[in-house]
Amino acid sequence: MDVLFLFLIALGLSLAMIAAWAVQRRTGASGWIDTIWSFAVGIGGIVAILIADGTQERRLAAFLLVAVWSIRLGSHIGSRTKGGGEDPRYAKLVEEWGDNASKRLFLFLQIQALAGFILVLAIYLAAFSTASFPHSLDLIAVVIGLLAIAGEALSDRQLARFRKKPEAKTEVCEEGLWRYSRHPNYFFEWLYWCSWPLLALTGPSPFAWAALLAPALMYWLLVHASGIPPLEEHMLRSRGEKFRALQRRVNAFFPGPRKEEA
Template sequence: MSQYLSIPLISWAIVAIIMILIWLWALKIKNNGIVDIFWSTNFLVIAIIIWLLADGFSERKNLVCALAALWSIRLGIYLSIRVGSHLDVEEGRYKKLREEWNKTKFFFFFQMQAFSNVMLSIPFFIIALNTSPEITTIEYIGAVLWFLCIIGEGVSDWQLQHFKKQAENKGKVCQYGLWNYSRHPNYFFQFSIWISVLIFALPSPYGWLAVICPISIGYLIFKVTGIPMTEEQAIRSKGEAYKKYQKTTSVFVPWFKKK
């Protein structure tokens, strides 16, 4: 069987099993928010599988696996701290889903997260299986942009957490650092990561398939679980203060305040 098929299938089987175990744990602790932690760390699992099994040019494979692992670990640690610090309290967006979904729907939701792990890893498979013995300039550009976007996403997450930790900021809208220029700088850098991955993948055979990543991530951010649900929860919790923030601050791309 071609590695283009076998490695994704092996990855899917492993992360699907992981998500079954996490779903059972979520049932026990009544907190479906833990799915976010393991969605992010599943990319580390897939990066390890790719590193062990893919037979592409080793330097390219090492580079893509290292970047995927770095991003996964960074995001996984952040979410572990954010969600793990209050396992007894489910986040607002998952509380809202709990009102509408039963256990079975959540099971399929967890499995869809596992499937999305594999689908979003398509560029990683493609890059790691590229046997060309030379890394191109375009690939290096994609890798550098990917690394910079990981830093940007990390900075925006840290600034938000730092703001929330200050007692005097309770109930206020975060306009600290990058959050003064974008209502969702973390989503901006997350989307930019997948654009960078696409650039990295383009010189590889079938690299154009990586376009599925920014398209699907963009759809989720703009239409499903990203900006819409986050802003609905923010309006519920912060009311008029957040509505004022919406009027003055760019929704996505960091930019200057509107007067």
Template structure:
């Protein structure tokens, strides 16, 4: 059994590496780094679905494997389509453009290394999907349905946040303003929050609540929400985006930071998790 999981780790890593090498080629040829996130999202969906349905000793995929594969494909199609639609209308993603500017003449080489780091850093996400699909119980359990509900809420919440932001930006009267409509009045990054929330589905499916020690590998699924929280809140999500917003919106964004929760949705003005004003 251990060999199977180690083989899965290697296969997942190689697949993600190859797919993100393809993302680098697209980025270099188009000059639009927005496609990087699109390809990353579809790559996770493809690799996650393949990992879920991976046949062992010729055995047919069971109901849980198909369920987990369907969940990751639904997530990938929704988010990937959204990012693709956005990428068609931009010249370059501001975050990656800032990296390229800092890297100077070494930008192509360093971008390749960066995307490979992103590929290998994504292994915990796909491995969480794999161990959830391999949960040993036969028929679907209540916690499998709870996992479905969690992912549906995550996808729906993120979709609502994206649509509210799009509607705000399309109103000419809001030019130069900071969106605080709807969910954006409760969190500065509600789309990121719901993205993170959806990844809780996999540990809920993977960890056997009725017999917590019967499937130790299931606890590896906790890596997905932990890793996603780290990259969204502390690495490539909130920090560069808020730095960009402070440059473009200045005092308006500082005021927004002061009254709005940084990540977890809270009533406006709640001081519990606003985060520092320059975060």
């Protein structure tokens, strides 16, 4: 394994999140944090692919999956930040931190850099595999990755279309995929990272199992940490009983049948 290069990637992610911290402090728009993070992880993943020793076909497939994901997500969040207001999740954190907001945000973003490195490591392990490509497991992984990118893009588009309607200021979104999950974009983001262990496990490397950390970490972040909890807290404050009713009839994360209200 290219330990030195992986260390340099980790350092690069740390510096990128220092830049994200500086941008947030200067502009007051926290959406740029996730924009920079998406592009930084994408670049880190591409560098990891370039230094990996896997077959050319495998590295090319990994490159395309990373590039499409990073450009799509980073561009979407950047466009949304440019044309919208503050991210309520970060706004709540900054409010809670008070006078220590600058210092605590800096440390928080370094934790995000560490999380990004764990994701990049999964990409590296997938590209490091010397198994011939495509293995049947590889094909499943690529299909899952592309499906996840498309599903997240569709979810984001449906939500953006809903937000342009006058009723969006007081109602909750139940259009398209949002009828079956309260956070379909988060679900598809997690599903995307499920593709990397499948790509990694086709090879003989004893470290391949470490790629499972990527979907495990992403699930914890989205479902239990910085994703659903603060966002739903904001929605409960702004939509009240309408959002509580949505919670009773629609799954939080995994898409599924709608429930009948009692």
